[in-house]
Structure formats: C-alpha cells, structure tokens
Amino acid sequence: xxxxxxxxxxxxxxxxxxxxxxEYHPAYSEREAVVEANRCLFCHDAPCxxxxxxxxxxxxxxxxxxxxxxKGSARTILESNLLGATCSRVCPVEVLCExxxxxxxxxxxxxxxxxxxxxxxxxxxxxIEFFQKGEPNGFxxxxxxxxxxxxxxxxxxxxxxxxxxxxxxxxxxxxxxTYGIVVFREPVEVSLNEVKMIExxxxxxxxxxxxxxDITFEQLVDEFDAVFVSVGLGAVPEMQIPGEDLxxxxxxLEFIEETKVRPLNDIKYxxxxxxxxxxxxxxxxxxxxxxxxxERVNMIYRRSEAEMPAYHFEYQFALKEGVSFMFLxxxxxxxxxxxxxxxxxxxxxxxxxxxxxxxxAPVEVPGSDFEIPCDMVITAIxxxxxxxxxxxxAKFGIKTVKGYIAVDEKTNRTDHPKxxxxxxxxxxxxxxxxxxxxxxxxxxxxxxHRALCGEGVKAELLPTHxxxx
Amino acid sequence: xxxxxxxxxxxxxxxPFWLASAPPANSGYxxxxxxxxxxxxxxxxxxxxxxxxxxxxYGTIDYKGSKIIGLNNVELISDRPVDVNLRxxxxxxxxxxxxxxxxxxxxESKKEAWQEIIKRSEDTGCDGFELNFGCPHGMSERGMGSxxxxxxxxxxxxxxxxxxxxxxxxxxxxxxxxxxxxxxxxSAIKGGASALSLINTINSIMGVDLDSFEIKPNVGGKGGHxxxxxxxxxxxALHLLSSVASDPEVLKSxxxxxxxxxxxxxxxxxxxxxxxxxxxxVCTAVMHWGFRIVEDMIDGMSNWMDERGFKTCNxxxxxxxxxxxxxxxxxxxxxxxxxxxxxxxxQCNLCYIACNxxxxxxxxxHDMKLKDVGNGNGRMFPVVREKDCVGCDLCSVVCxxxxxxxMVEIETGRPHTTWNELSKKRPEITxxxxxxxxxxxxxxxxxx
Ligand SMILES: Cc1cc2nc3c(=O)[nH]c(=O)nc-3n(C[C@H](O)[C@H](O)[C@H](O)COP(=O)(O)OP(=O)(O)OC[C@H]3O[C@@H](n4cnc5c(N)ncnc54)[C@H](O)[C@@H]3O)c2cc1C
Ligand SMILES: Cc1cc2nc3c(=O)[nH]c(=O)nc-3n(C[C@H](O)[C@H](O)[C@H](O)COP(=O)(O)O)c2cc1C
Ligand code: SF4
Numbered sequence: 045x046x047x048x049x050x051x052x053x054x055x056x057x058x059x060x061x062x063x064x065x066x067e068y069h070p071a072y073s074e075r076e077a078v079v080e081a082n083r084c085l086f087c088h089d090a091p092c093x094x095x096x097x098x099x100x101x102x103x104x105x106x107x108x109x110x111x112x113x114x115k116g117s118a119r120t121i122l123e124s125n126l127l128g129a130t131c132s133r134v135c136p137v138e139v140l141c142e143x144x145x146x147x148x149x150x151x152x153x154x155x156x157x158x159x160x161x162x163x164x165x166x167x168x169x170x171x172i173e174f175f176q177k178g179e180p181n182g183f184x185x186x187x188x189x190x191x192x193x194x195x196x197x198x199x200x201x202x203x204x205x206x207x208x209x210x211x212x213x214x215x216x217x218x219x220x221x222t223y224g225i226v227v228f229r230e231p232v233e234v235s236l237n238e239v240k241m242i243e244x245x246x247x248x249x250x251x252x253x254x255x256x257x258d259i260t261f262e263q264l265v266d267e268f269d270a271v272f273v274s275v276g277l278g279a280v281p282e283m284q285i286p287g288e289d290l291x292x293x294x295x296x297l298e299f300i301e302e303t304k305v306r307p308l309n310d311i312k313y314x315x316x317x318x319x320x321x322x323x324x325x326x327x328x329x330x331x332x333x334x335x336x337x338x339e340r341v342n343m344i345y346r347r348s349e350a351e352m353p354a355y356h357f358e359y360q361f362a363l364k365e366g367v368s369f370m371f372l373x374x375x376x377x378x379x380x381x382x383x384x385x386x387x388x389x390x391x392x393x394x395x396x397x398x399x400x401x402x403x404x405a406p407v408e409v410p411g412s413d414f415e416i417p418c419d420m421v422i423t424a425i426x427x428x429x430x431x432x433x434x435x436x437x438a439k440f441g442i443k444t445v446k447g448y449i450a451v452d453e454k455t456n457r458t459d460h461p462k463x464x465x466x467x468x469x470x471x472x473x474x475x476x477x478x479x480x481x482x483x484x485x486x487x488x489x490x491x492x493h494r495a496l497c498g499e500g501v502k503a504e505l506l507p508t509h510x511x512x513x
Numbered sequence: 514x515x516x517x518x519x520x521x522x523x524x525x526x527x528x529p530f531w532l533a534s535a536p537p538a539n540s541g542y543x544x545x546x547x548x549x550x551x552x553x554x555x556x557x558x559x560x561x562x563x564x565x566x567x568x569x570x571y572g573t574i575d576y577k578g579s580k581i582i583g584l585n586n587v588e589l590i591s592d593r594p595v596d597v598n599l600r601x602x603x604x605x606x607x608x609x610x611x612x613x614x615x616x617x618x619x620x621e622s623k624k625e626a627w628q629e630i631i632k633r634s635e636d637t638g639c640d641g642f643e644l645n646f647g648c649p650h651g652m653s654e655r656g657m658g659s660x661x662x663x664x665x666x667x668x669x670x671x672x673x674x675x676x677x678x679x680x681x682x683x684x685x686x687x688x689x690x691x692x693x694x695x696x697x698x699x700s701a702i703k704g705g706a707s708a709l710s711l712i713n714t715i716n717s718i719m720g721v722d723l724d725s726f727e728i729k730p731n732v733g734g735k736g737g738h739x740x741x742x743x744x745x746x747x748x749x750a751l752h753l754l755s756s757v758a759s760d761p762e763v764l765k766s767x768x769x770x771x772x773x774x775x776x777x778x779x780x781x782x783x784x785x786x787x788x789x790x791x792x793x794x795v796c797t798a799v800m801h802w803g804f805r806i807v808e809d810m811i812d813g814m815s816n817w818m819d820e821r822g823f824k825t826c827n828x829x830x831x832x833x834x835x836x837x838x839x840x841x842x843x844x845x846x847x848x849x850x851x852x853x854x855x856x857x858x859x860q861c862n863l864c865y866i867a868c869n870x871x872x873x874x875x876x877x878x879h880d881m882k883l884k885d886v887g888n889g890n891g892r893m894f895p896v897v898r899e900k901d902c903v904g905c906d907l908c909s910v911v912c913x914x915x916x917x918x919x920m921v922e923i924e925t926g927r928p929h930t931t932w933n934e935l936s937k938k939r940p941e942i943t944x945x946x947x948x949x950x951x952x953x954x955x956x957x958x959x960x961x
Contacts (some may be wrong), residue, residue, distance in 0.1 A: 075915050082579075086802055104808065111778040113813035 051155055061308045067281035068228045069158060077162040081110035082106060084154045085146065092141035092156060097483040100127040102141060106159055118167035121160055126199040127192050127238050129168060131222045131479050132160035133230040138357045140479070147285040168237060177246035178205030182437070183496050186211065186268040188249075188255045191219020192468025192478045193274035195242045196485025197492075202245040204493055209268075210247055213254035217242075219467075219479060223301045226328045228335070256436050265462055266438070270492045271467040273437070273449065273458075274485065275475075283320065287378030292385030296424035297330045298323070303332055314420025316340045318388045320375055322352040326424035327359070330367040333422070333449030339506040341367045346374040346393050346406045372406065376413065378421055398462050405484050430469065437463070448472040456484055464488040515818035517811060519553075521769050521791050522707045524640045526613040528553035529786065529826055530810050531796035533773050534617035535644060535940075537804070539591065541601030545608060545961035547799075551807040554613025555605075556710075556794060559590035559645045560598045561619040561630060562657065572719030572729035572736075574745060583642070583745035584797045585719045587737065589651045590619055595630065603637040613792075614638075615684065619645040619657050627671060628678045643682045644671065644706075646697070647688035647713025647792045649740050659713070662688035665700035672704025682707035684771060689715050689746075689753055694724045698713030698757045702766045709757060710771035710794065712750045714740025743775055743797035750774025751788055755837045777806070779813030786826065787833040795955075841936075849904040849920040851897045857917040858894060864908035864918060867893045873961050875901035876908060899923075901961035914925065927956045 064158040072080070084106040092102045108117035137143070137157040145153035163232055167174070183206050187194045190212035197209045216222050218235035225235075243249055255275075257262060264271045280295045281430065282288060292314065296326040302311050313336040319329050322345035330341045343362070348371045362369075370390075377389040392412035399405035427468050429447040443450040449465040451458055456466045466484025468476045517528040531554035532538040532547055539558040566589055591598055606614045615895035616634040620626040629644060645652075645953045646662030652816040653660040661667045668685065675683055683700035687694055698709055716768060719729040728736025754772045757763055763770075771788030776782050777798040785793050796805055823829050853864070868876040878893035897908075909918040932943065943949045953959070 073915075088803065104805075107806070108809050108813065111809055111813055112780060113809055113816055115816050116809060116812040119812075 057190060061336070064301065065227045065308060067231065069161075071165055072158055072162045077109055077159060078112075080155050081106045081159055083147070084110070087146055091144040091146060092154075093414070095140045095144040096124075097140070097477075097479045098129070098131070098251070098486065099429075100141075100160075101358040102156055105163060106154065106156070109159055109163060114163055114166045115170075115172060117163040118172065121163060122167075122174055125482055126196055127221070127241070127478065127482050128160060129164035129234050130159050130192065130225075130230060131482065132164050133219070134225050134477075135479050136355055136357075136475075136477065139355060168234075173241075173244065175199075175203050175245060178203050180207065181205035181497065183207065183269045184209070184267070185270045185272065186264045187218070187272045187274065188264070188469070189213075189219065189274040189276060190217030190239065190249055190251070191274055191276050191467060191481060192221055193276075193481035193485045193488075194219070194272065195238060197272045197274065197464075197466065197488045198247040198249075198485075199242045199245050200486055200489035201492065202242070202247045205491070208247045210242075211253045211255050211259065212249060212251045213257075217249050217250055217251065219481075223304055224297060225304075225478075226300060226332055227303055256433055259438050261463075265460075269462070269496055271463045272359075272456075272485075272492070273325060273433070273463060273469065273473050274467040274481070275430050275433055276468045278429055278430050280423050280425060281428045283375065283425065285375060285377050287380055287385075287488060290378050290380040290385050292380075292419055292463050293378055293382050293421045293423070296325050296422050297427070298392055299329055300325075300332060300420055303336075308336070311336060313338050314418060316418040317342070317420045317422060318375075318416055318418045319343045319422045319424055320367070321345065321424040322354055322371075323424060323426070324354050324358050325426075326422075327354050327362045327367075329424050330362055330392045331365045333420075334365045334367060338420075340418075342418070343369045344375055344390060344416075345369070345371050346389070347403065348372055348395060351403045353471065370416075374406065374408065375421075379415065384420055385419055387417045388421055389413060390414050416501040426467075433469075445472040452491075454487070455494070456488035456496070457491050461495075464491060478501045515815040515823060515863075517553075517815060517818075518789055519826050521613070521771065521957060522552070522641075524613050524615070524682055524742075525611070526553040526792060527611060528791075528811055528814075529782065529792045530780075530807055531555055531613060531615075531771065531792050531794045531800065533796040534559050534645065535796035535800075535928050537796060537799040540593075544601075544605050544614070547804045548609045548612045550804045551811055552612070552804065554615065554640075554792065556615040556617050557591075557598065557602055557639075559617040559619045559648070560593075560595050560634075561590055561645075562621060562655070563594075564589040564592050564651070564653075566592050566829060567732045569730040569732055570739075571957045572739065572741075575721065581743055581797065581801050583717075583719075583741055584743040584800065585717050585730070585739040586714070587650050587732065587739040590645065590648065595633070599633060599637050602634070602639055604640040606640075606835045613640050614682070615641045617643040617645050617686070619648065619652060622656055622661065622667065622671065624643075624674045627674045631675055631678050635680060636889055639681065641684060641707070642675065642679060643684040643686050643710060644675060645686055645713070646671070647686050647690075649688060649690050649714055649716050650738060651881045658691050661686040662686075662697055662713075663691050665696040668697045669700035669704040671708050672701050673743075676705035684708040684710045685861045686709040686713055687757070688713050689749060689774075694753045694757055695760050698760060699762045702762060704766060708771065710773065711757060712746070712753050712774040715746055715749065715855075716930055717741035743801075744777055745775065747775030747781060751784060754785060754787045754790060755834065757871075758831065759834055759837050771902050777801075779810040781816065782810060783814060783817060786830050788837070789831045789834050791826070796929055812921065839933075841933040842931050844929050845931060845935070846925070846927040847922070848927065849906070849922050850899045850902040851904070851908050851918050852899075852915050852921045853895055853908075854919070855898060857914050859910050859914055859917075860892045860894060861913060862893070863911045863913065867907050867911045868893060872905050872907045873903050875899075875903075900959075903960065924947070925957060 086103045090103045103119040104116045139155045142153040144464050185206050185208050187198045187210040190210050198210045201208050217239035221235035270272035292450045317338045319326050372393040373390045379387040392409040393406040395404040396407040403456045442458040451470050456464045466488050519529050535554040540557045544555045570588045572585040573581045576582040616639045648658030652658035677744040685706040768811045769791040772785035773794035773938045782793045865876045875898045876895045912918040936943045942952045
C-alpha cells in the first residue's frame with residue numbers, strides 16, 4: 045500500500061530525520077498522473093495558462109500526459125519555462141494556475157503543480173535533452189547571479205546563439221532554489237540539475253566570482269554586448285533591538301541554508317524556538333525547526349492574522365506541523381544569560397489606523413511587556429537590498445525604486461542601454477517568487493535579443509506576459 | 514526527428530492526420546485554421562444533393578463522468594450550395610498547396626450527376642475525391658450514402674462512372690452497416706477505386722429519456738437512428754479496417770486505406786496505422802476538443818517513432834496485420850495463468866468475485882498475514898489456484914491496480930496445435946464430446 049494514502053499525522057518521533065526531510069508530496073505514480081490528467085477539461089483559452097507568469101501551455105502539457113506523450117509534455121513545459129522542475133515544486137500554485145482553474149469553483153482544481161513535476165521527473169530520469177545551443181550569432185552577454193532569473197535569461201539567450209557567461213559569487217548556482225527553498229519542498233539536486241542543463245546549452249557559469257569585487261561592472265560593460273543583473277536580495281536585516289548579537293540568534297536564511305547543504309544531524313536547533321516575522325520564509329524556518337525536533341516553535345508577529353504576509357496555505361501547513369502563532373506581539377529585546385539566548389521579551393500590540401501599506405498599523409499597548417522563554421531566536425523579517433550594487437550601478441545612470449533596480453517592464457532594460465536586470469532585485473512591487481524571476485529572465489532575453497539583433501527577430505520570441513500587456 | 518510525410522496513392526500530405534468529412538471540414542475558414550494548426554489534410558464535408566438539416570443533431574454517451582465516449586448524429590451532407598463549397602475548396606488549395614485537400618461527394622444514383630460533380634470539383638485543384646457511400650441517415654432514405662454502399666453492385670457501378678471522368682485519385686468510403694465489409698471493399702476495387710476509407714458512422718439510437726420518454730437526440734418530439742462515432746466505435750473500426758486490409762483482393766490491388774472511427778490521440782492513430790491505414794481521419798475528437806489536438810498527435814507519434822527507430826510511417830504501417838488471424842489458427846497449446854502480485858494488491862477482491870461468479874471459481878481468499886496492513890483489519894488476500902486456472906484473463910481485466918494481476922505463460926508440454934489442424938488430422942475429436950474428453954485426458958487438460 046502506498047504510504048501517502050495514510051492520513052498525514054505529525055509524529056516526527058515515528059520518522060527518521062531523513063524521512064522528515066523527504067519531499068512533502070510524494071511523486072505521482074503513472075496511474076495517478078493519468079487519472080488526474082484526464083480530469084483536466086482542456087479548456088479553450090485556459091485561465092491557468094494566463095495565471096502562470098511564464099505562460100506555460102498547461103492544458104497541452106496535461107493532455108500529453110494523458111495520451112502517454114510524457115516526453116512531449118516535458119518539452120511543452122520547458123519551452124516556456126526552463127526551470128519547470130523547480131517551479132513545479134515551489135510555485136504557490138494555489139494563488140497562480142490552480143487558483144484560476146475553472147474546476148476550482150465547485151470541484152477540486154487540477155493538481156497542475158504535481159502533474160508538472162511528474163513530467164519533469166520523467167524527463168530528468170531519462171536524461172532527455174530538449175534544446176541545443178543556437179547557431180553562434182557573435183554577441184556576448186554577461187549574467188550576474190545564477191539564481192532562477194540569471195539561469196533563465198542565460199538559457200534562453202544560449203538557445204538563440206548568444207555566447208553567455210554567468211558569474212555567481214557562491215560555490216553553486218541556483219540562487220535561492222539551491223540555498224533557500226526548504227528541502228521537503230525541493231531537494232537540492234533538482235536545482236543543481238537545472239544548473240547543469242543550462243551549462244549544457246553552452247552557458248559558461250563561473251562560480252566563486254563576485255561582480256563588484258572580483259570583477260567590476262565597468263569591465264563587464266566594456267567586454268560584453270549586454271549585461272543582465274540578477275543578484276537577488278541579501279541577508280535578513282537587523283531587528284535593531286538589544287541582544288541581537290547573543291549566541292542563539294540566527295538569520296533565517298542561514299538556518300534554512302544549513303538544512304540544504306549540511307548533514308541534517310549536524311544542525312543545531314533549539315528546544316524552544318521563537319521565529320520573528322510571519323512571511324513565507326518565517327513559516328519555512330518554523331516548520332524546519334519542528335521537523336528537526338524543536339518541541340515548541342512560536343511565530344511572533346506584530347500585526348494580526350489578517351495582515352500576515354504568508355500565504356494562507358502556508359499558514360495552514362504550519363498549524364498542521366504544530367507551530368504556534370503569537371499575533372499582535374512585538375519583540376523588544378533578546379534576553380541572554382552567559383552570552384546565550386534565554387528569553388524573548390515582547391510587547392503586546394493593538395491595531396490602529398491604516399498605515400502607508402494600507403494595513404492597520406500596530407500600536408503598542410503600554411506596560412504589556414512579557415517574556416517568552418526560549419533558547420533560539422530566528423529572524424525572518426525580509427531581505428536586505430544589495431545597496432552596494434545599486435550604488436555601483438548608479439554610476440551608469442541607473443535609478444532605483446524603493447531601493448530596487450528600476451527597469452522597463454517590457455524589456456527589463458535599466459536606464460543604461462547595455463544593462464538589464466530582473467528577479468528579486470527589481471521586484472519593487474508584486475510577490476517575489478521563482479517563477480516571476482524566470483519570467484524576468486525571459487523578458488530580458490527577448491529584450492537583449494531584439495536590441496542586438498533588431499526588431500525582425502520578433503517571430504521566434506517566447507510568449508511572455510510583458511508582450512501580452 | 515521522424516519524418517511523418519505520407520504518399521497516399523499519389524496524394525502527398527505532410528503528416529497522416531486528416532480531418533474527416535464532417536462538420537470540422539465544413540468551410541474554408543475551418544479547414545485553413547486546421548491546416549495552420551498542423552493538420553496534414555482534410556476531406557471536405559460531403560457536397561452534393563440539396564438538403565435541409567434539423568435541430569438537435571447530436572446525442573452522446575457520457576460514461577461515468579467522461580463526456581462523449583460516443584457521439585451520434587442525424588446531420589446530413591453539406592447544407593451549403595455546391596458552388597460556394599467549390600469556391601472555398603479552390604481557395605484553401607491555393608493557400609495551402611502542400612496540404613491534402615480531398616472533396617467528398619454524394620449525389621443521386623445517376624451517371625450524369627456523378628460525372629458532373631466530379632468534373633466541377635476537379636477545377637478546384639483538389640488532390641482527390643472521396644465517394645460517400647456510407648452516410649446511414651437522411652441520405653440513405655433517399656437512395657444515397659449507405660443505401661449505395663450496402664449494395665456491392667451499386668458501389669462498383671458508381672465507382673466506375675466516377676473513374677471514367679476522374680483524373681485524380683478516388684477514395685471509396687465504406688459503410689460499417691453491413692454484415693461483411695469485404696464485399697463492398699472488393700466491389701470498389703473492381704470499379705477501379707484508387708483507395709478505400711473506413712468507417713463511416715454506425716446505425717444507432719443513443720437513448721431514451723426516462724422522464725419525457727423522448728428519444729435522444731430529440732427532434733421536436735421525434736427521434737430515429739443516427740450515425741454513431743467517437744471513441745466507443747474504435748474497436749469496431751479496427752476490426753473492419755483489419756479485415757479489409759488483409760483481404761487478399763485488397764492486398765493484391767495494393768490500394769492504400771484511410772482509417773477512421775474513434776481516433777482521439779496519437780496512440781489511436783498508431784494502432785490504425787499498425788493495422789494498415791496509411792492516413793487517419795478524425796471527426797468526433799475535433800468536435801470535442803478543437804483542431805489543437807493535432808499538435809500532440811504529431812508530437813506523440815514522432816516521439817514514439819524516434820523511440821523505436823522508425824524513420825518514416827511506411828516503417829510501421831501494417832506491421833501488426835500479419836498477426837490478424839482466424840480462431841481456427843490460434844494455438845491451442847498456449848496456456849497462461851493469472852498471478853497476483855500481493856505487494857501491489859489493495860484487497861478490493863474484485864478478482865475473487867469475478868472469477869467466482871463469472872469464471873471458473875479458482876481464486877480463494879486467504880488470511881495470508883503477508884505483511885502488516887496498517888491496522889491489521891483482517892481482510893483476506895485473493896490467491897489463484899493455478900492448477901485450476903483456465904487462463905481466461907477476467908480477473909486481470911477487472912483488477913483496478915496496474916500490473917497487479919499478470920497473465921503468465923506456462924509450459925504445459927501440451928501440443929501446440931490449432932483447431933483447424935485438429936479437425937484435419939483427428940476430425941473425431943472436434944465432432945464428438947467423448948473423443949474430445951479423451952483427447953483432453955491425453956494432453957493433460959482438466960477443466961475445473
Ligand atoms: C526562504 C525563502 C523561501 C522561498 N520560497 C519560495 C517558494 O517556495 N516559492 C517561490 O516561488 N519562491 C520562493 N522564494 C522566493 C524565490 O526564491 C526568489 O524570488 C527567487 O529565488 C529570486 O530569484 P533571483 O534569481 O532574482 O535571485 P536569487 O535566487 O536570490 O539569486 C541571486 C543569485 O545572485 C548571486 N549574486 C548576488 N550578488 C552577486 C554578485 N555581486 N556577483 C555574482 N553573483 C551574485 C547570489 O549568490 C544568488 O545565487 C523564497 C525565498 C526565500 C528567501
Ligand atoms: C456530425 C457528423 C457529420 C458527419 N458528416 C459526414 C459527411 O458529411 N460525410 C461523410 O463521409 N462522413 C460524415 N461523417 C462521418 C465521419 O466522417 C467519420 O467517418 C465518423 O465520424 C467516424 O470518425 P470519428 O470517430 O473520428 O468521428 C459525419 C460524422 C459526424 C459525427
Ligand atoms: S454549438 Fe454553436 S451552433 Fe450549435 S447549438 Fe451551440 S451555439 Fe448553436
């Protein structure tokens with residue numbers, strides 16, 4: 045009997061550490077995939093396809109699963125999204141394709157993400173190579189950062205014959221797909237496989253090279269015909285409260301990263317953990333801590349449930365994993381003993397008038413301070429912008445919006461004719477996600493292609509949401 | 514990548530996928546849209562005699578949540594005048610010189626009428642003709658369609674009239690509403706046909722409404738037989754195709770066949786081609802899903818060909834035909850038994866009840882304690898008593914789990930003979946029960 049037919053019960057003590065970090069959704073068997081694929085109505089002008097930021101032809105790839113043409117299905121996906129394997133696992137499908145499925149009204153929406161993963165796994169298991177490097181066209185492009193935006197742009201350009209060099213400051217490519225997505229959502233190998241696929245298209249990926257330090261942006265602009273900046277965002281910002289430097293206070297991103305790159309047994313976790321922030325990253329930290337073995341995990345958020353930035357399904361997931369939530373609670377100090385975390389001092393909050401973000405602003409309740417005993421505090425209150433990079437780019441006349449690089453939406457070009465940008469580093473509005481980064485890479489590839497080879501190349505360009513606008 | 518081009522008695526097509534003569538091939542707008550999306554050819558909606566259509570033309574079989582397993586229609590041939598159709602055909606052929614455009618025709622049983630419409634159609638630049646001897650409703654009552662196709666002499670005669678004037682290939686489309694399709698197939702060839710196509714739709718009544726007592730489809734309170742098509746008819750079409758394709762006279766003539774009836778996916782198409790179709794035609798699936806299904810048909814077929822190393826369609830057309838055989842030539846010594854994979858078994862025990870109530874009572878339920886089944890609910894496992902299993906295959910077809918019950922060939926030492934051989938060598942065995950019993954004893958067959 046297949047394991048996953050059993051109702052999910054949270055009993056970590058019954059599972060080994062490795063089991064707890066297996067992919068949360070088991071892969072579909074062939075039969076499950078075909079049965080689910082056959083539920084798809086194959087709508088005309090399908091809303092799922094419109095909801096997909098990369099415009100994958102979803103009805104077609106699903107139909108191909110149902111007819112047994114799984115190889116063709118994988119090709120259909122990759123033609124619109126080279127990182128289809130990652131996206132099938134990490135995309136917030138509930139608010140994208142599946143959320144718009146016509147069956148979502150009164151039936152169950154089609155499990156598009158899992159079907160996509162089935163097709164991607166099929167192709168990966170068989171090592172099928174779908175695309176080749178294009179006929180060289182003589183143009184050289186530099187890509188800064190090998191996250192999803194950088195990989196997507198590199199791959200699309202290589203397919204069209206550009207000579208692409210992608211610089212990555214870290215040891216491995218993949219960006220947050222490799223270092224930031226929790227393993228039970230996406231194993232590291234899936235992301236690294238995509239990096240390999242991009243390399244096979246002829247892209248040179250130079251790791252351990254930081255642009256702005258090892259090589260300057262000026263050098264890139266001199267040496268290459270175009271530069272795509274996809275550096276993502278930085279570390280979690282400081283909370284600016286006392287006690288932040290105590291042993292036991294962790295940057296959420298580093299905490300997640302450990303579970304991706306180190307043996308699970310080596311990872312330190314607290315018995316009682318406070319996670320600060322209630323975004324998706326916070327949820328990831330909290331659920332990881334639970335699966336590692338933390339007895340008590342509290343998520344501390346200064347606003348209420350209604351304002352929390354995490355997706356509803358992520359919130360539900362955390363509750364199921366046994367995470368507790370403390371809303372309207374503001375951390376004011378990390379209290380230590382012998383240099384180590386002992387408790388988190390918090391203050392109760394109330395909701396006042398709406399603030400600039402349109403959400404009701406939290407207001408302190410005087411004299412309401414209390415302490416939560418804990419031995420670990422994980423911060424997950426967003427990511428810092430790479431100001432050192434935007435400062436360097438400012439010299440090229442490149443402007444920013446709220447600290448993000450400013451670009452033209454249709455081409456992802458910055459104010460400098462040779463410099464393009466995309467991914468989290470330009471996401472001044474909208475949800476930062478892998479699939480949006482992939483789409484940004486495509487838009488920039490189209491933009492670069494057109495700028496360097498002329499308007500005539502239109503016909504072979506990929507459908508993008510920007511071109512639909 | 515595989516080359517899907519075909520040459521159908523001189524008609525060239527970029528791939529074997531053609532629209533069947535039916536509503537999707539009704540107008541220039543539709544056929545051009547279909548070609549743009551990848552269809553290799555189209556047999557235009559039948560043109561000819563003047564007609565008037567009725568309302569509510571379709572009835573369907575929807576089976577357990579799936580829509581249109583079968584589709585029935587009481588539609589007639591094109592209800593647009595012949596010259597409008599011919600004008601559009603000419604335009605489509607001009608715009609798509611590399612796609613196959615075939616004109617389907619049907620007129621009353623008069624030599625002049627047939628010859629005139631063929632001559633007029635030739636001027637369009639079309640690639641060939643299809644003679645509609647198959648429509649089973651509306652037209653047949655007027656002596657056309659299947660009324661011609663069901664009388665082999667008429668089939669031959671009209672084909673001859675057409676061949677006298679046609680300078681392009683002529684396909685005769687056969688009706689399945691006949692006891693032995695070999696007769697009209699051979700008559701068409703006798704009349705000089707360049708190719709055959711089949712099947713047209715099958716006589717049917719789709720159902721009756723339990724509340725209103727109306728017939729489906731309901732035409733103003735009345736209903737009648739209509740033509741049945743769609744996935745449900747595929748097995749019938751495959752049978753008729755294989756019997757035409759393996760008919761000695763058809764084989765000798767070497768005419769190609771265009772197969773249809775229930776084709777919805779590239780897999781269906783491959784099956785038709787393995788049984789001798791050179792091109793395949795599709796109607797119902799397009800009516801259900803639109804022209805866009807052809808993309809997967811092309812992609813799926815070419816991926817399948819690549820996987821097997823087939824470079825062109827000719828490498829596999831007819832490949833399964835030699836396996837079509839008669840019951841009398843089947844191997845009586847071939848023995849299989851059912852084996853249940855208990856690691857896969859989910860204990861629905863449908864196999865048990867099927868064998869017990871409808872086969873040979875040779876599956877037992879055992880408390881096997883093979884493995885921990887969760888809460889230890891004490892359900893029994895089905896176990897085949899192999900020595901009693903007659904190898905009928907019923908348990909395996911009812912099993913809902915893939916690859917759980919397999920039919921495994923076993924060597925019994927029994928002679929590999931056939932009924933025909935037996936009737937020739939030892940006729941008494943095939944005629945008398947006690948001799949049969951003795952023979953079974955002799956070779957070790959014990960029917961439980
Ligand atoms: C914890 C966490 C969980 C997430 N979970 C999801 C999820 O489930 N689903 C989802 O869709 N999205 C998720 N996201 C968001 C998603 O990961 C990002 O939106 C996406 O990775 C952005 O892609 P990017 O290419 O713009 O940036 P990144 O993935 O950040 O990649 C940027 C790359 O640039 C490199 N780089 C930076 N500076 C330089 C330099 N100077 N020189 C060379 N290289 C440089 C970095 O090392 C990095 O590899 C999550 C994010 C976080 C933080
Ligand atoms: C609504 C409808 C109209 C049809 N009209 C014609 C026709 O005009 N001429 C003809 O030769 N066949 C006609 N057919 C038969 C089809 O061409 C085809 O032989 C049959 O539908 C089987 O294929 P399918 O299962 O793909 O539908 C018609 C079928 C349908 C369903
Ligand atoms: S399919 Fe079109 S023509 Fe037919 S009944 Fe519906 S709307 Fe009318």
